[in-house]
Amino acid sequence: MAWYAVQYKRSEGDRALANLEYQGAECFFPKIAVEKIRRGKRTSIMEPLFKGYLFVNVDNADPLWSKIRSTRGVSRLVAFAGKPASIDADIIEYIRASVDRLNDQGGISKGQLLKLHDGPFRGLEAVFQRYDGDERAVVLISFMQKQQLIKVPLASVASL
Template sequence: MTWYALQHKPAQGDRALDNLQNQGITCFYPKITVEKIKAGKRSKKLEALFPGYLFVHLEQTDPMWAKLRSTRGVLRVVGFAGKPAAIGDEVIQHIEDSLHAVADVGGIKPGQPVELSDGPFQGIDAIFKAYDGEERAIVLIQFMQKQQAISVSVGAIRGK
């Protein structure tokens, strides 16, 4: 059996997933939790890792191929030159492993020790204080025998 990508209709990924699974097709619809800032409030939302696409695990000879395009929520099978494009098992496994790694890390919590991995304070240990907008964070560092609050890029902090 091989993995293939399906394009689903706009905003119908969950519908396509449910309908495919009801037909007994093995599916993979990776989602991640993302933080959004709307009206100054930070919120978490579950979103598709590949918007517009999900993956199915089928044999080339499976009779379910005929039903895929007529499944509610499904737009088309992704392919080239009229043939479905196969995706290696190792690619899907890597995506699954990466999703588990991200879920295990979670988010950085206030008071958590972090290391600054970029910028002028690279290599310095700090304490995460809070997010400062969508791309910045406030961390506390020990500087001149005082705890100083500095604003750094979110990408420059790494949890310890």
């Protein structure tokens, strides 16, 4: 048995996954928690790690081969020169472990101690206060013997 990438139709990843599993295929559809702003509130939603693709573990002799392309939600099986491109099981296990680790971390919570690693306040410690849009955070720093609230890019903060 080997893993293969399946391209699903736009916005039909969950449908393709359900239909492939219903037919008895072992599937892997990696999703990660992403924080988005919806109606003015920050919410966490699950999004596919590889937008447009999921993975299926199928034996070459399995009759499911002939059904994959006609499965509802599936666009095509990823192939090169007419041959389905197999993916090593070690790569799938690495992706699975990485996704699990990412989803366990979650986002930054209020009061969490951070270190600024970019910008004019590089090297200072900060306390996370809140998100400011999708790309920035409001943090509290001690600067010039005062507590200051500043806005910094999320990319410039790291957990201690």
